Amino acid sequence: MAHGAPASEIDLQPLRTILEDRYNPENYQDSLELIVQACQEAQHLYGYVPKAATEAIAEHLGVSTNRIFGLLTFYADFLTDEPGEHTMLLCHGTACYVGGSQKLVDHLDLRYDVTSGKTTRDGTLTVQIVNGCLGVCDLAPVAQLDHHDYCGHLTVESFEGLMETLRSESKAATGEDSDETD
Amino acid sequence: MRLTNQEAFEKYASEAHERWTSKFGGDRWVINVGISECSKAKGALDTWSNLQLHLDNSGLDYELHQVGCAGWCFAEPFIEVIAPDSPGIVFQNVVTDLVPELVQAFKSGDFPVEHAMGVRGDESFKGIAPLNEHPFLKGQHRLLFKRAGEIDPDSIEEYIANGGYAGFVKALLEMTPEEIVHEVKESNVRGRGGAGFPAGIKWESGRRTQAWPKYVVANSHEGEPNVFKDRRLIESDPHLVLEGLMIACVALETPHGYNYIGGEHVLALARFQHAVDQAYELGLLGDNVLGTGKSFHMRVRSGGGAYICGEGSALMYAIMGERGQPRTKPPRSVEEGVWRRPTVLNNTETYAAVPSIITNGGSWYASIGTEQSKGTKLVTIQGPVARIGVAEVDMGYSLRSLIEDIYGGAKEGYTLKGIQMGGVSAGPLRMDQLDVGIDFESLEEVGAMLGSGGFVAFDESICAVDFARYLTQFNRYESCAKCTPCRLGNKALLEIVDKVRNGQSPNDVAALIEATSENIIDLSLCGLGQVAPMPLLGMMKAFPDEFEAHFRDGTCPQGQCPVSQPRLRLEPVAAD
Ligand SMILES: Cc1cc2nc3c(=O)[nH]c(=O)nc-3n(C[C@H](O)[C@H](O)[C@H](O)COP(=O)(O)O)c2cc1C
Numbered sequence: 001m002a003h004g005a006p007a008s009e010i011d012l013q014p015l016r017t018i019l020e021d022r023y024n025p026e027n028y029q030d031s032l033e034l035i036v037q038a039c040q041e042a043q044h045l046y047g048y049v050p051k052a053a054t055e056a057i058a059e060h061l062g063v064s065t066n067r068i069f070g071l072l073t074f075y076a077d078f079l080t081d082e083p084g085e086h087t088m089l090l091c092h093g094t095a096c097y098v099g100g101s102q103k104l105v106d107h108l109d110l111r112y113d114v115t116s117g118k119t120t121r122d123g124t125l126t127v128q129i130v131n132g133c134l135g136v137c138d139l140a141p142v143a144q145l146d147h148h149d150y151c152g153h154l155t156v157e158s159f160e161g162l163m164e165t166l167r168s169e170s171k172a173a174t175g176e177d178s179d180e181t182d
Numbered sequence: 183m184r185l186t187n188q189e190a191f192e193k194y195a196s197e198a199h200e201r202w203t204s205k206f207g208g209d210r211w212v213i214n215v216g217i218s219e220c221s222k223a224k225g226a227l228d229t230w231s232n233l234q235l236h237l238d239n240s241g242l243d244y245e246l247h248q249v250g251c252a253g254w255c256f257a258e259p260f261i262e263v264i265a266p267d268s269p270g271i272v273f274q275n276v277v278t279d280l281v282p283e284l285v286q287a288f289k290s291g292d293f294p295v296e297h298a299m300g301v302r303g304d305e306s307f308k309g310i311a312p313l314n315e316h317p318f319l320k321g322q323h324r325l326l327f328k329r330a331g332e333i334d335p336d337s338i339e340e341y342i343a344n345g346g347y348a349g350f351v352k353a354l355l356e357m358t359p360e361e362i363v364h365e366v367k368e369s370n371v372r373g374r375g376g377a378g379f380p381a382g383i384k385w386e387s388g389r390r391t392q393a394w395p396k397y398v399v400a401n402s403h404e405g406e407p408n409v410f411k412d413r414r415l416i417e418s419d420p421h422l423v424l425e426g427l428m429i430a431c432v433a434l435e436t437p438h439g440y441n442y443i444g445g446e447h448v449l450a451l452a453r454f455q456h457a458v459d460q461a462y463e464l465g466l467l468g469d470n471v472l473g474t475g476k477s478f479h480m481r482v483r484s485g486g487g488a489y490i491c492g493e494g495s496a497l498m499y500a501i502m503g504e505r506g507q508p509r510t511k512p513p514r515s516v517e518e519g520v521w522r523r524p525t526v527l528n529n530t531e532t533y534a535a536v537p538s539i540i541t542n543g544g545s546w547y548a549s550i551g552t553e554q555s556k557g558t559k560l561v562t563i564q565g566p567v568a569r570i571g572v573a574e575v576d577m578g579y580s581l582r583s584l585i586e587d588i589y590g591g592a593k594e595g596y597t598l599k600g601i602q603m604g605g606v607s608a609g610p611l612r613m614d615q616l617d618v619g620i621d622f623e624s625l626e627e628v629g630a631m632l633g634s635g636g637f638v639a640f641d642e643s644i645c646a647v648d649f650a651r652y653l654t655q656f657n658r659y660e661s662c663a664k665c666t667p668c669r670l671g672n673k674a675l676l677e678i679v680d681k682v683r684n685g686q687s688p689n690d691v692a693a694l695i696e697a698t699s700e701n702i703i704d705l706s707l708c709g710l711g712q713v714a715p716m717p718l719l720g721m722m723k724a725f726p727d728e729f730e731a732h733f734r735d736g737t738c739p740q741g742q743c744p745v746s747q748p749r750l751r752l753e754p755v756a757a758d
Pocket residue numbers: 372373374375376377378379401402403404405406489490491492493494495527528529530532708709710
């Protein structure tokens with residue numbers, strides 16, 4: 001999954017292909033029923049729902065972009081701004097609360113000025129705080145990184161360790177501060 | 183392959199059954215790996231590929247299969263090994279590092295007891311005790327979870343081989359819609375989504391309404407923070423839920439079925455959609471099903487990150503591509519639901535109970551459980567207990583036994599303080615109050631709530647005021663903001679609790695909380711607002727001393743609230 005493709009580089013073709021293959025409403029009711037899922041496809045492809053994708057969906061389904069924005073802002077799962085390099089779903093369900101997720105939520109707010117849906121200032125991480133349960137309470141408090149890796153039994157310290165790794169990885173990738181000093 | 187009549191179905195079923203039984207008992211090793219959202223989180227996919235690698239090298243003749251979750255989260259990742267001439271043996275916590283050792287042992291005919299969870303059947307095998315005697319399973323009665331962890335959830339053939347779709351075929355070909363509704367009424371299965379309304383009566387009202395088309399909808403939204411049963415059920419046995427929905431379509435004489443699944447439940451969504459596709463391929467969904475001339479269609483819809491979309495009317499607006507906000511009732515959804523047409527909405531688990539009610543009869547189902555709460559209930563636990571998982575017990579089962587025996591009591595190093603019941607909609611029970619049956623009436627009597635069956639154990643380190651704040655904050659955040667008492671009332675309530683946590687309780691704060699709560703409860707439009715203050719009120723009732731310490735002395739005995747923490751402000755990191 002591509003994460004945080006910048007708005008200028010959005011390639012709408014993959015989205016259009018999916019829409020043409022699988023989103024063929026028979027009537028206006030069907031169109032309305034399909035909006036949210038079409039947006040989920042876009043978020044899956046681009047890591048968020050860019051404006052251009054919204055317009056493509058609106059055009060394909062024959063609905064207004066207005067209506068789509070109304071839904072995107074209602075459902076907390078959707079990101080409408082370009083996310084950072086990594087995306088984290090931080091579980092704040094009851095098991096995770098009992099295990100201490102409130103401390104992580106507070107830490108993110110105090111240390112990084114990050115609330116749900118926001119990105120750290122250096123662009124490393126976008127955090128979505130999930131109020132429902134992620135369903136892996138055995139690992140509470142838990143977060144899912146980039147939609148596949150789980151980080152369980154999180155503490156503020158282990159979270160900071162993770163941040164450190166993510167930051168150094170991105171520095172290595174961009175060549176800054178690289179270990180190879182030849 | 184499309185099955186075109188009853189005979190074809192029965193032939194397919196008996197062949198499937200034969201293939202299923204011949205899968206075991208040959209010279210081949212059959213190895214099942216549980217693949218579910220929670221086992222994946224614990225590395226089951228790595229276990230899978232490492233197993234493949236080592237089994238290939240071992241020279242054993244083997245087959246590797248995927249099965250669903252069996253509800254034992256604490257034992258994930260698990261594998262089941264069916265060696266030639268041996269019963270199935272379940273091994274727990276088979277992380278990838280354990281694989282070489284296990285495969286080596288299997289090769290030399292050993293089954294390491296220390297990693298085994300149990301053996302299928304009633305007798306011990308090579309020193310491994312029967313699975314049914316494992317404390318987690320001993321008190322359970324698995325009707326809905328019968329096949330969970332044993333069949334491949336992506337295989338309609340394995341479902342049918344184990345009795346699947348027999349209920350649908352019977353309902354479709356041998357019963358009138360009235361008879362179906364009669365059996366469901368007779369079973370007295372009550373809604374598993376929280377309110378406990380009898381499903382049969384709902385279906386009957388749905389039949390009585392004269393407007394077309396009608397819709398049958400499953401509520402698999404499961405956005406509560408305290409429960410994970412519906413998604414596990416779908417991940418393990420998606421066809422069971424689908425079959426229940428299809429039977430409801432037959433009863434309502436409508437071709438239109440829906441399942442609305444929370445967008446966060448990625449694997450459940452994929453598996454359910456796959457189940458639907460398979461049912462179409464086999465001709466159990468589509469037009470002219472089994473030669474009856476009747477059509478049945480199933481749509482999967484989803485939305486994510488809005489708890490309120492689980493509320494019936496909000497869910498229907500969500501399906502219709504609107505913001506999921508509740509509306510005033512009446513009209514009830516059996517009169518005006520999806521696309522303003524009669525709609526029967528039930529919880530996932532409610533539908534899952536239906537196939538066996540049809541095959542075994544309503545009175546059979548009604549013989550399980552208590553006087554007024556029938557059947558079995560899926561329950562989940564969260565928090566510091568020894569064994570986290572999904573359990574299925576008869577209605578009326580002792581809550582204490584559930585917590586202490588099935589879930590194994592407190593995890594090592596923790597002392598439990600109470601169990602939060604009914605999630606974000608009710609209060610807790612203290613550990614001295616657990617001698618009560620798990621059913622709608624008994625729990626209501628003691629001021630708790632069965633709700634959807636998600637219980638949360640919390641330990642002595644948790645401050646009751648802080649916990650109440652968390653639950654209140656959840657409801658405030660998830661309020662859809664349509665009506666003022668809920669939108670502003672919960673905000674006010676949260677502000678009061680925050681003052682208390684900061685050691686700045688206003689005068690007569692208990693009365694203030696009660697009065698504010700009363701307004702929210704009485705004046706809110708939907709079920710969210712109407713119960714939003716209950717967790718706070720319940721906590722106050724269960725732990726009055728703790729609240730009193732905050733109110734009167736401005737202290738937090740647990741040291742968890744801001745009042746007892748040093749005022750430290752971390753500097754935000756500078757921009758790069
Ligand atoms: C705020 C709110 C959230 C709800 N969430 C769910 C849910 O996630 N799943 C569910 O089945 N029922 C949920 N319900 C209950 C539904 O409104 C409805 O009663 C239920 O789906 C009916 O099915 P049942 O009779 O089989 O329980 C919720 C209710 C409210 C007020």
